[in-house]
Amino acid sequence: MSGASGGTSAGTGGRVRGGASGSRERVLARVRAALADVPADEPVARSWERDYADSHAEGDTLDVLVDRLLDYKALVERVSSAELPDRIAAALERRGATRVAVPEGAPGEWFASVTARRLADSPGSPLSVAELDACDGVVTGCAVAVAETGTIVLDAGPDQGRRAITLVPDYHLCVVRADQVVDGVPQAVRLLDPARPLTWISGPSATSDIELNRVEGVHGPRTLEVLIVESAD
């Protein structure tokens, strides 16, 4: 059994409550008693090497990402960085979006051609839930994207904003730079900081709860549109 440090000291963070009857100690004692068969000197440190693949190469990274996103019924376009402002504006117009939420830290050049009204959001001056609900959509960047699983990860960075802004509006336009795309899940996990709140998004919201068939569009944004930006113009 592993050595336990025992006891917790008061710190700057939250609290620990043991329950009315010392349940913390009771549960830990039960765990230790249950593990009586584990040798006392068995190391807690991992004693084996990981032997699985970082990715399961299936072709060109961006091609795979596009294929997976389309499979989830997301809308996808590959654009050059020079085209990006016009493509963002065009996407919002196609959508008929006239009020869009935008994280305060999103690059200004993204919106050079946009005519829709932009509502900036930041943790310091957040839009209310009602204001978000009244938005036609939201435009953000991302932290990482995973080609193999068609996943975009948001980490609440400056160009992504609070989690609520990509949740309440019904349309999410996400800008993914080609250099943010990795092939496999392990590569993405290594790039991400668990201290930040993360949202992994794989297509629009969906459910498989009715006869186990996937239906797109429930509580999250029902339309996900992805612009993949390749810098070599």
Place this chain on the structure above:
Amino acid sequence: MSATFLGLPPFPEAARTAVGDSRTRQNLHKATRTIRGKRDAVVGELGDDWQRLRSEGERVKTHTLRHLDHYLEQLEESVRRAGGTVHWAADAAEANAIVTRLVRETGETEVVKVKSMATQEIELNNALEAAGITAYETDLAELIVQLGDDLPSHILVPAIHLGRSQIREIFLDQMSEWGVPAPEGLTDDPKALAEAARVHLRELFLRAKVAVSGANFAVADSGTLVVLESEGNGRMCLTLPETLISVVGIEKIVPTWSDLEVFLQLLPRSSTGERMNPYTSTWTGVAPGDGPQEFHLVLLDNGRTDVLADTVGRQALRCIRCSACLNICPVYERTGGHAYGSVYPGPIGAILTPQLQGMASEADKALPYASSLCGACYDVCPVAIDIPEVLVHLREQVAEGPGHVGEKAMMAGAGAVFGSAGALDAVQRAAGAVGGAIPRNLPGTAGKWTDTRDVPDVPKESFRQWWNKREQEEGR
């Protein structure tokens, strides 16, 4: 009071009724066949690496369980440092009391819930209701079960036993009782049903101040909690309210952040048969200005340490609740989940429920027998739980207990007969002579044995008799 599993008949009895329900069998057959096909396709995509990921998942979980005290303390410290408050609950009553108190402290009388097996297990909704707090289930299948005052029948899709037309009827009848009614002219198109759920829950999400969730994983080194979902109801609950209370079984721990790279590949492909589920949320304590500013983690034992104490049975605690074993199981496909009489149905339920509850009741003792031991569950398990091994192990415990005196005596008698050629010959001659007079069902305790077994027709002569006669006739 919501429906409860308490007092349902043991599996053999419940199964007999369930297999007679042709509508449920049709629904289950269709759903499990669909999901098996999807899982096979996305697991196949990873080729040989699937088995390596599976072995890694097994190793990580086994290692964690062997040092669970260490990782629990590490998790507690990580969550606390990130601004969360950690509570410990030895059993269901204590967990329910803690959550009830925390909700009361907010002054709210309603909570939104993310689908969670742990809170189903402790029947939290009933406890909250008794305290005057309404718990709204927001996962589509949980919503269907709650509106229909039904019981969950599957780990991932609690309403798997219902078809689209039944779901439509429940929505039309019950949504108005809970909030926004179903639209008039609602069809049974799954898209229309999903839309009705969206409209029904929308306003609730936007106003809710308290959410209750479980977690798929709790990362010890970073203090991160992880919820995988599809619809966005999870994100709504984890993001918009001011207070978040997560009830998490102590076996949900993984040691390090990087371990998630294994489980985020294993779980979606095994459960919904997708390369990745639409949404995964991870949070570490409280993020200033983003999401709930009050976070409580309730660590739940409720029998898990009893499971841990059994060196064979403890592998059941590796379970990541994917439900692949349910979807592949020939018994589950025919009986459905309700027959198992537990929030954890199917093969994993047959080994988890009796261990969590202690095999005191007839219902719990019957569960290890709810299997043909075909082994398909083990083959698909993403963390390689040898379910047949545990089933046999639990059967041994049931057989060693009281109540099997008659069967043991019969087996001892059979052993004596089969051990002696003369005795066997005599018994076979006697049986052949009385033939059809042998009863198919015995009275009393022995009846339990004969009720579940078919007595074969006894031949007029045994092989040994036939062989001896043939030898004599041919003069050899």
